[in-house]
Amino acid sequence: MKRRTMMIGGGALAxxxxxxxxxxxxxxxxxxEAYFAGLSAALQRAGLMRPTLVIDRGRLLANVAAIxxxxxxxxxxxxxxxxxxxxxxxxxxxxxxxxxxxLMVFSAEMLRQLWPLHPEADYLMGKPLPxxxxxxxxxxxxxxxxxxxxxxxxxxERLAQYVEAAKARDVQLRVNFEIDVGLHRGGFxxxxxxxxxxxxxQAARVQVAGLMGYDPHVPKMPSPxxxxxxxxRAYAEMIAVVKSAGLDxxxxxxxxxxxxxxxxxxxxxxxxxxxxxxxxxxxxxxxYPDLADLLPAAFIATPVIKASQDQALPGVEALSGAMHWWDxxxxxxxxxxxxxxxxxxxxxxxxxxxxxxxxxxxQELLTGSKLVDLKPDDHVFLRPDQSExxxxxxxxxxxxxxxxxxxxxxxxxxxx
Numbered sequence: 001m002k003r004r005t006m007m008i009g010g011g012a013l014a015x016x017x018x019x020x021x022x023x024x025x026x027x028x029x030x031x032x033e034a035y036f037a038g039l040s041a042a043l044q045r046a047g048l049m050r051p052t053l054v055i056d057r058g059r060l061l062a063n064v065a066a067i068x069x070x071x072x073x074x075x076x077x078x079x080x081x082x083x084x085x086x087x088x089x090x091x092x093x094x095x096x097x098x099x100x101x102x103l104m105v106f107s108a109e110m111l112r113q114l115w116p117l118h119p120e121a122d123y124l125m126g127k128p129l130p131x132x133x134x135x136x137x138x139x140x141x142x143x144x145x146x147x148x149x150x151x152x153x154x155x156x157e158r159l160a161q162y163v164e165a166a167k168a169r170d171v172q173l174r175v176n177f178e179i180d181v182g183l184h185r186g187g188f189x190x191x192x193x194x195x196x197x198x199x200x201x202q203a204a205r206v207q208v209a210g211l212m213g214y215d216p217h218v219p220k221m222p223s224p225x226x227x228x229x230x231x232x233r234a235y236a237e238m239i240a241v242v243k244s245a246g247l248d249x250x251x252x253x254x255x256x257x258x259x260x261x262x263x264x265x266x267x268x269x270x271x272x273x274x275x276x277x278x279x280x281x282x283x284x285x286x287x288y289p290d291l292a293d294l295l296p297a298a299f300i301a302t303p304v305i306k307a308s309q310d311q312a313l314p315g316v317e318a319l320s321g322a323m324h325w326w327d328x329x330x331x332x333x334x335x336x337x338x339x340x341x342x343x344x345x346x347x348x349x350x351x352x353x354x355x356x357x358x359x360x361x362x363q364e365l366l367t368g369s370k371l372v373d374l375k376p377d378d379h380v381f382l383r384p385d386q387s388e389x390x391x392x393x394x395x396x397x398x399x400x401x402x403x404x405x406x407x408x409x410x411x412x413x414x415x416x
Contacts, residue, residue: 027328029350029371032381036347039400040379043301046398046405049377051302051338053394055090055281055409058402059297063280064097066293067262071098071274074266079104079124079255081277084387086110087397088117089409094280104255104275108133109415111149124176124212124255125152126275128186131161138171150176150209150253154187156197163204174207176253179238181213181231191241198245208245210253211238213271216260219288228264236270263290283384284344300343300382300394304374305363308333330354330367336380339364342390343382348372351380389416 032040043052071078079102085091091114095101103118105111106126114121134151153159153175166173177197178187188194201208213235221227235256239249256271257264259279265271278286281298311333329352340361345351350372354365366380374380384390391397396408 025327025329027369027371029329029369030348031373032347032379033349036379036381038403039299039301039381042400042404043379043398048301048398048405049303049337051300051394052398053391054299054301054398054400054405056295056297056299056400056402057406059295060090060093060280061097063282063294063297064094067276067279068098070263070266076266076269076271077102077273078262079273079275081126081258081275082106082110082114083126084259084277085280086388086391086412087409088114088412090397092117102273104277107415108137110412111137113412113415119148121148122150122253123148124150124209124253126212128152128154128158128178131158131165134162135165135169138169148174150174152176152178152212153197154178156193156200159197159200159206163200163206166206167204172207173204174209175201176209176212176255177238179211179213179235181215181234181256182227183214183217185214187213188238191237194238194241195245198242198247202245208242208247208252210255211235211242212253212255213238214258215256216258218264219260219290228261232270239270259286259291260288261290278387281387283386285385296383298384298387298391299346300341300384301379301398302337302339302382304334304376304378304380305337306333306335307375311365311367328369331370332368332372332374334366334368334372334374334380335363336366338362341382341393342385344385345380346383347381348374 039054078098078100080091080094080098080100081104082091083106085094101121103114103121104124104126105114108129111123151162151174153162159175162173162175177194179194180187180189188197198208215231218224218227218231239254242249254272255275256269257274259276262274262276265274279291279294282291282294282296283298309332311330329350338361340359345366351366351368353359354367357365392411392414396410398405399407399409
């Protein structure tokens, strides 16, 4: 029995050791592949040895062409989401490539910034704003935006506020009603409240411009097809309410989609236009199957400030060797210029944020295996998770033409 117990115990230890080794992180890493090596060289020639947001113009234009092919086949107009692309020349490039003058804007400040640049555009607010923002936009212009802006309304109470403010300013009011198609982030969720809002609008002689139903939850649901069918059904019910109020839905803006779902809409939808923003530059949060043909077109480039061959732990230096043995991807340390961005390291492969040092916006520590042989002044590249506010953190955007930094694009002033 003792021998048998020893054999069982020895077997358990052996299995435990195998399990431990299987759980041990694999060694990863290498140096820049050709694309990022070429981009790094172009940045060095341009003297951009600081945290820099780079847009690959060729990839951007390829994404524009791919998206336009989809929307053109579906005969669906596209509205460009400005918050995801907050640089005038970036927006203009995409608007020209898509052949559209439709913009979705999410703040009064950005509306004020874009209005002089695109006075002929049709603006749809992407979220309902306090009525004071409506007043601010109309107070500082000799000729207010007037009928070119569809102000988003999510409740009868907000509509009443806007109606009163428009009367006080003697300006025309054009409204679009936000409807809940399954995201449950607000908006009109049933026919009764939407019908009430329509009655208020018509009594006040407000121009009803349409509906907006945002559905980014669809691809994240356990059954995306079921969620999609539900969102379309909810939208169709709200269109029926609009029709019952004596309005012609075909003459209205029936906005839907977003980057994650615009291709579902293009395959068949009750909406009559789609909105797209982030997909044009494809940050990391937009790696959806429906967007697989689109290319990441934006990267953060930043130089290595300090490099360590054997990154020690502060205060518990003696444990550094054990940590390096367990995870060989912690052996080398690279402190970069800046950090703590909504982004993940992509080149060289194998870099990771240090879980023990934590995040830093000054000199962030990235660790890697001995396969990563970066030196001070070498570039590290990160792929943004999102665009939006992140694009406003670096100053002018460097535009890469595949060989050189061909130009820079100024961003919009910082706004929330």
